[in-house]
Amino acid sequence: MKTPNLVDARKRNCDRVNIIRNFKIDSDLKRIGKNKKYVVKTYGCQMNERDSENICAILENMGFKRCNDIEESDLVILNTCAIRENAHNKVFGMLGRLKHIKESKDLLIGLCGCMAQEEVVVSEIMSRHKYVDFVFGTHNIHELPNVLNRAIVNQKQEVEVWSKEGDIVEDIPIKRESKFKAWVNIMYGCDKFCTYCIVPYTRGKERSRKSEDIIKEVKKLKELGYKEVTLLGQNVNAYGRDREEEISFAELLTKVAEIGIDRVRFVTSHPWNFTDEMIDVIAKYDNIMPYIHLPLQSGSDRILKLMGRRYTQEEYLNLFDKMKERIPGVAITTDIIVGFPNETDEDFEETLKVVEHCKYDGAFTFIYSPREGTPAAKMEDNIDLKTKEDRLHKLNEIVNKYSNMNNQKYLDKTVPVLITGVSEKDNDKLCGYTDTFKLVNVEGGKRLIGEIVDVKITDAKSFSLDGEVK
Ligand code: SAM
Numbered sequence: 001m002k003t004p005n006l007v008d009a010r011k012r013n014c015d016r017v018n019i020i021r022n023f024k025i026d027s028d029l030k031r032i033g034k035n036k037k038y039v040v041k042t043y044g045c046q047m048n049e050r051d052s053e054n055i056c057a058i059l060e061n062m063g064f065k066r067c068n069d070i071e072e073s074d075l076v077i078l079n080t081c082a083i084r085e086n087a088h089n090k091v092f093g094m095l096g097r098l099k100h101i102k103e104s105k106d107l108l109i110g111l112c113g114c115m116a117q118e119e120v121v122v123s124e125i126m127s128r129h130k131y132v133d134f135v136f137g138t139h140n141i142h143e144l145p146n147v148l149n150r151a152i153v154n155q156k157q158e159v160e161v162w163s164k165e166g167d168i169v170e171d172i173p174i175k176r177e178s179k180f181k182a183w184v185n186i187m188y189g190c191d192k193f194c195t196y197c198i199v200p201y202t203r204g205k206e207r208s209r210k211s212e213d214i215i216k217e218v219k220k221l222k223e224l225g226y227k228e229v230t231l232l233g234q235n236v237n238a239y240g241r242d243r244e245e246e247i248s249f250a251e252l253l254t255k256v257a258e259i260g261i262d263r264v265r266f267v268t269s270h271p272w273n274f275t276d277e278m279i280d281v282i283a284k285y286d287n288i289m290p291y292i293h294l295p296l297q298s299g300s301d302r303i304l305k306l307m308g309r310r311y312t313q314e315e316y317l318n319l320f321d322k323m324k325e326r327i328p329g330v331a332i333t334t335d336i337i338v339g340f341p342n343e344t345d346e347d348f349e350e351t352l353k354v355v356e357h358c359k360y361d362g363a364f365t366f367i368y369s370p371r372e373g374t375p376a377a378k379m380e381d382n383i384d385l386k387t388k389e390d391r392l393h394k395l396n397e398i399v400n401k402y403s404n405m406n407n408q409k410y411l412d413k414t415v416p417v418l419i420t421g422v423s424e425k426d427n428d429k430l431c432g433y434t435d436t437f438k439l440v441n442v443e444g445g446k447r448l449i450g451e452i453v454d455v456k457i458t459d460a461k462s463f464s465l466d467g468e469v470k
């Protein structure tokens with residue numbers, strides 16, 4: 001039994017990161033899942049989606065078969081997100097449902113991901129949710145076979161969560177969700193410690209994969225016919241800085257682009273340390289998509305300082321303008337938090353000022369959610385909910401106006417779209433993404449899924465485009 005510890009999770013030292021390449025599943029554990037079905041439910045960001053691809057592959061190597069229906073499954077693992085309170089609530093709501101199902105059939109329940117790294121969550125699971133059979137964290141996904149086995153053999157709740165700064169485990173098997181677009185981790189963890197954010201505690205220290213491992217992975221994906229890779233990290237600009245022998249993110253991006261895969265994306269870049277070299281590389285290569293997610297969080301210098309964001313409004317706007325000027329047709333989206341402790345009407349107006357200047361292609365907007373253990377959670381949360389909701393509403397109206405305005409520019413244009421699947425809104429249609437990451441719904445046969453096709457845009461709304469395959 002090993003439970004998470006916030007003090008350990010906060011520590012950072014100069015020890016070298018270990019790269020581990022000895023993943024294996026003991027032969028007697030490979031039959032545990034024979035004739036059994038599993039469901040992995042993923043909450044939160046792309047890192048979690050990517051981790052779930054490892055979790056699914058591990059389970060399938062243990063004999064489990066995937067299914068979509070929880071009622072039919074023998075094992076359910078919830079890969080959780082801790083970023084805001086509502087992410088927590090969703091998971092506890094789902095646990096309630098699983099508990100109910102477990103009352104009438106055999107069901108193994110596991111919890112992992114960022115919530116599993118939180119002390120408060122794990123102690124609640126241990127005291128009030130004893131029907132959860134096992135818990136493992138973001139640092140020990142490779143331990144899943146042993147954790148699961150101990151939960152089955154010992155018939156009691158098994159908790160194994162490491163709060164170390166983190167290693168890199170290179171050779172965990174992957175069951176990719178898609179045959180044409182892939183997530184590729186380039187680094188793990190975060191050392192930025194923005195004062196509101198739980199990620200540096202749940203994901204450990206910033207640690208970069210070796211560029212040769214990343215290049216090898218992308219080359220393999222190209223050979224397999226993949227059309228798109230998205231390089232993943234909490235702050236990709238920091239790639240390589242933790243390893244003396246490593247190249248910079250701009251150099252990595254160049255190497256990846258030169259492999260020749262059709263579409264290269266990356267997410268997320270902190271506005272701090274976004275170098276001119278990075279902008280030049282994005283502008284230079286046609287297969288690096290002209291799309292940047294550049295989180296603002298707040299437009300007020302005072303709030304940015306309280307958030308520990310390390311840039312001012314002026315610096316952000318200079319960077320934004322430089323990107324727009326140097327990268328032809330670039331689309332830029334952002335993240336914004338409203339209602340951070342002490343945010344005044346004037347601070348909020350500064351945020352709106354930035355939004356009016358940037359006219360973003362889109363924005364994820366959030367009401368500040370205190371996360372236990374972060375410095376901001378100790379600040380008095382002195383904005384009432386009504387004010388926070390009013391600010392969010394006002395912000396969203398402006399954000400939506402500009403996304404609609406940007407989308408209208410696509411009307412009657414013909415643009416390349418990677419068709420990714422069946423449209424969620426209308427099962428008779430397909431959906432896909434432009435190079436600028438605009439969602440497009442199109443008429444067309446399923447054979448187009450996985451292809452990059454020319455689409456003429458026939459209608460533009462705030463959140464999507466409609467089009468016809470040419
Ligand atoms: N690493 C990315 C960056 O620096 O922008 C962000 C990763 S975080 C998973 C995604 C977004 O969640 C953040 O950009 C922020 O807007 C939002 N977020 C993080 N902590 C939050 C909190 N405590 N309350 C509300 N939103 C939060």
Ligand code: SF4
Nearest residue numbers: 190192193194197199
């Ligand atoms: Fe969180 Fe800031 Fe790190 Fe992004 S850069 S993951 S917001 S601490």
